[in-house]
Amino acid sequence: MAAEQRAASARQETMPPTGYRLLLPSQWAQIPLRSGTEEAIERILQNAYARIPAEAPQDKIGPYKQELARRFRKAVAGAQERKGLDLYLPVRPVGDDGFNLGASILVTETVLPVRDFSAAQAPPSEIAVQLLTRDGAEEADLSSGEVDGALAVRREHVASATPDRGLEAASRRVEYIISVPGDSDRWFIAAFSTVGGGNPRDELSEALVEWFDAVMATFRWRHG
Incomplete structure (x- = not known):
């Protein structure tokens, strides 16, 4: 059985891969560009909205959300125009000072x-x-x-x-x-x-x- 498993593994390694894996910090998010794109965008935007301080002026929150969504969707659309497979973006602030990469x-x-x-x-x-x-x-x-x-x-x-x-x-x-x-x-x-x-x-x-x-x-x- 072990020999058969090794042979099957060897055959698999000679075939074209079906995907890839990258290890990224939790601050980065993956946006698939061929399927599941809208779901990923909504999830990321909702997480970003949840980090808006509760004490933020209410009249500023709406325009901020609109501008954030506009810029984010523009970046995704640009990646799709370039026939991308996946786009990775830093979606959470980095470090104690909340620096955005x-x-x-x-x-x-x-x-x-x-x-x-x-x-x-x-x-x-x-x-x-x-x-x-x-x-x-x-x-x-x-x-x-x-x-x-x-x-x-x-x-x-x-x-x-x-x-x-x-x-x-x-x-x-x-x-x-x-x-x-x-x-x-x-x-x-x-x-x-x-x-x-x-x-x-x-x-x-x-x-x-x-x-x-x-x-x-x-x-x-x-x-x-």
């Missing part, structure tokens, strides 16, 4: 188009770099390695503010693009973004980038 993690998946002969011969690492550099980010820091046994390329750069796209401030971004085991055309992408304390290269940004790298060290594929 300006950060997010967007999980997406990309499938390579039908490849010509030359692309089919390209090593996976080269394809990953091409995927990460296709939007023309300048001065990006690229490195490669493995995440849970799969090829991964990490890109870090600063994205300029683009007010016309709703991005009012520059942000520090770190992306992991990971080859999906058992399916060479699929790539998993986890993209972290933060405005830090107002400067994408300040100490808070540096600390959050290190934190995200630690989060990605907890990444595991799910099978079955």
Whole structure:
């Protein structure tokens, strides 16, 4: 029986994964973007409303709730427009001073188009770099390695503010693009973004980038 279980486990590990797992602090919430989105939004908003101080002026509470819901739904809608799988946001204040982190993690998946002969011969690492550099980010820091046994390329750069796209401030971004085991055309992408304390290269940004790298060290594929 033990031998059969090991054989079944080995077969399962060679098949494409059915999901993934990340370990995040309780201050962060997951918003699925393909199903169950509205339920997650309502749950998060209701929890946020419950933290409004009882002594808050009643004439301020209604507008505050409306603005909070508007901004939150805008962030979710933007992630859905980018064909995201999941969006992670810090929904509770951090620390004794109640500091709110300006950060997010967007999980997406990309499938390579039908490849010509030359692309089919390209090593996976080269394809990953091409995927990460296709939007023309300048001065990006690229490195490669493995995440849970799969090829991964990490890109870090600063994205300029683009007010016309709703991005009012520059942000520090770190992306992991990971080859999906058992399916060479699929790539998993986890993209972290933060405005830090107002400067994408300040100490808070540096600390959050290190934190995200630690989060990605907890990444595991799910099978079955």
